[in-house]
Amino acid sequence: MESELKILVVSFCITVVLSIIIIPILKKLKVGQIERKEGPVSHLQKQGTPTMGGIIIALTIIIVGIFLSIKVNEVIPLIVVSLGFGLIGCIDDSTKLKYQNTKGISPSMKMLGLLIISVIYALILANNEEIGTDTLIPIIDKYVKIPTLIFIPFAICTMLATTNAVNLTDGIDGLSTSVSMIIIACLTVIGILKGETEVALFGSLVSGACLGFLMFNLHPAKVFMGDTGSLLLGGVIVAMALYLKVPLLLIVIAIIPLLETLSVIIQVSYFRKTGNRIFKMAPLHHHFELCGWKESTVVSVFSLITLIACIIGILIV
Numbered sequence: 001m002e003s004e005l006k007i008l009v010v011s012f013c014i015t016v017v018l019s020i021i022i023i024p025i026l027k028k029l030k031v032g033q034i035e036r037k038e039g040p041v042s043h044l045q046k047q048g049t050p051t052m053g054g055i056i057i058a059l060t061i062i063i064v065g066i067f068l069s070i071k072v073n074e075v076i077p078l079i080v081v082s083l084g085f086g087l088i089g090c091i092d093d094s095t096k097l098k099y100q101n102t103k104g105i106s107p108s109m110k111m112l113g114l115l116i117i118s119v120i121y122a123l124i125l126a127n128n129e130e131i132g133t134d135t136l137i138p139i140i141d142k143y144v145k146i147p148t149l150i151f152i153p154f155a156i157c158t159m160l161a162t163t164n165a166v167n168l169t170d171g172i173d174g175l176s177t178s179v180s181m182i183i184i185a186c187l188t189v190i191g192i193l194k195g196e197t198e199v200a201l202f203g204s205l206v207s208g209a210c211l212g213f214l215m216f217n218l219h220p221a222k223v224f225m226g227d228t229g230s231l232l233l234g235g236v237i238v239a240m241a242l243y244l245k246v247p248l249l250l251i252v253i254a255i256i257p258l259l260e261t262l263s264v265i266i267q268v269s270y271f272r273k274t275g276n277r278i279f280k281m282a283p284l285h286h287h288f289e290l291c292g293w294k295e296s297t298v299v300s301v302f303s304l305i306t307l308i309a310c311i312i313g314i315l316i317v
Contacts, residue, residue, distance in 0.1 A: 001192065004200050007064065008208035015060045015212025019053075023216060023223050026050035031097060049221060052093045053213065054229020058086050060209040061232075068205060074198035078239050081121045082206075085163055085235030088113040089227030104227070114160055114231070122155035125242055136246050138316045143245065158247045159238045165257035166234030167227060168264060168283045172295045173219035175285060178303045179256050180233040181210035186253050186310035187240040190317055199243055206236050219295045246317060253313040256302050260284050 027050050065079040091113070092104035104110070125131050126148050133151035134143045146154065170176035188203025210233070216222040225233075237254065241247045251258065260283040267282035280290040288298050 004188070004192065004204040007068065007201055007204040008211075011060055011064050011205045011208025012212040014063055015056060015209045016215055018056045018059055019212065019216045019223065022056050022059075023050055023053070026052065026223065049224060051224040051226040052090065052097075052228050053217065053223035054086055054089060054093075054225040054227070054232050056223075057206070057209045057213055057225070057229055058083055058090075058232055060212070061205060064205050064209075065202075068201055072198045072201060075202045077121070077124055078198070078202045078236075078243060081117060081239045082232055082235040084117040084120075085114065086228055086232030088117070089167075089229070089231035092231075093226040093228050111160070114163055115156065117235075118156040118159035119152075121159065121239065121242070122152045125155060126152055131243060131245070134245050135248065136244075136317060138246070138249050138252070138313075141317070155242055155247070158242065158250070159235075161261070162238035162241075162250060162254065162257070163231050163234035165254065165261045166237065167230040168260045169257045169285070170225060170227075170230035171283060172285050172289070172298055173221040173224075174214060174217050175295075175299050175302060176230050176233065177210050177214050177217050177225060178299055179306045180230075180237060181207055181214070182303060182306045182310055183237050183253050184210065184233070184240065186313055187237065187244060187246075189314055190244055190246065190249075191240070193314075193317075194244065196244060199240055202236075203240060206233070219299070249313050249317060252316070253306070253310045255309045256306050263287065 030048075031050055031052055061079060061083065065075065069076050069079065088110060092110055096102060096104040126133055133146045133148055135146055135151075136143050166176060166180060169179055184203050185207050188200050188207060191197075191199035191203055213223075213225070213229075217225065234257075238247070238250070241250050263279055263284040264282045267277060267279050270276065270278050279287040281287055285298050285302065288301075289295065293301075
């Protein structure tokens with residue numbers, strides 16, 4: 001536990017220092033947020049706020065991860081796959097800035113990039129004797145050995161769904177960072193309880209990075225994480241969950257990203273069928289914004305819900 005706390009504090013400090021250095025550079029390079037015209041009107045004032053702040057979290061993971069991997073080399077796959085997802089987000093963010101629009105790379109190219117990383121990690125897990133294809137069934141606390149031919153597609157779908165869900169959660173100052181940090185902290189605790197040192201140390205690293213980034217990302221945000229950060233954090237969450245053999249637990253602890261995704265699916269499906277909308281705007285956080293909630297209120301409520309869900313998650317594993 002002492003090592004995890006040290007890693008968390010070091011990561012926090014490095015992230016704060018990097019933020020102080022990098023945010024002015026992003027401003028100077030005019031790496032500014034491009035707001036969607038169809039988004040909430042209040043968000044238009046955020047136009048130009050430095051984005052791609054996920055680079056800061058990624059750099060912290062690289063810096064601390066190098067020293068951490070010397071001590072515990074099992075963290076390398078977790079670090080590499082997370083950064084891989086972040087790289088796809090970085091390419092997407094760069095494309096948006098290059099063409100000054102909110103489209104980025106095509107959805108098919110984006111999904112292809114995420115798919116390639118997901119396939120590689122799924123194969124690594126399936127061929128690792130210590131991890132294998134065993135999956136914990138929450139509540140009954142029983143492991144089920146899934147056949148490899150079923151586990152690989154399952155793991156891939158879980159990775160694609162989780163990274164995209166966390167990506168959808170990113171839309172309000174501090175929301176995705178706060179929710180992701182709580183989920184990662186939850187998985188870190190589970191790693192400690194199960195004696196999975198590499199997962200616990202990696203989770204502590206990212207939790208500290210998220211805490212440091214929140215210092216500059218809470219409303220009013222001085223920097224946004226962009227897809228670079230949201231896909232990276234989504235990758236961290238799903239990589240840890242699969243490594244710990246608890247991907248099914250994400251249904252509970254990642255309830256907010258799940259609801260955000262469902263709100264988009266429901267909104268689009270219902271609109272295509274009837275021409276009407278169920279929510280004032282999707283994803284779900286925008287609905288509450290348009291209902292009159294302040295951004296800070298949405299972040300507080302969603303974070304509290306995530307915290308409660310994570311406590312339940314720890315109790316049922």
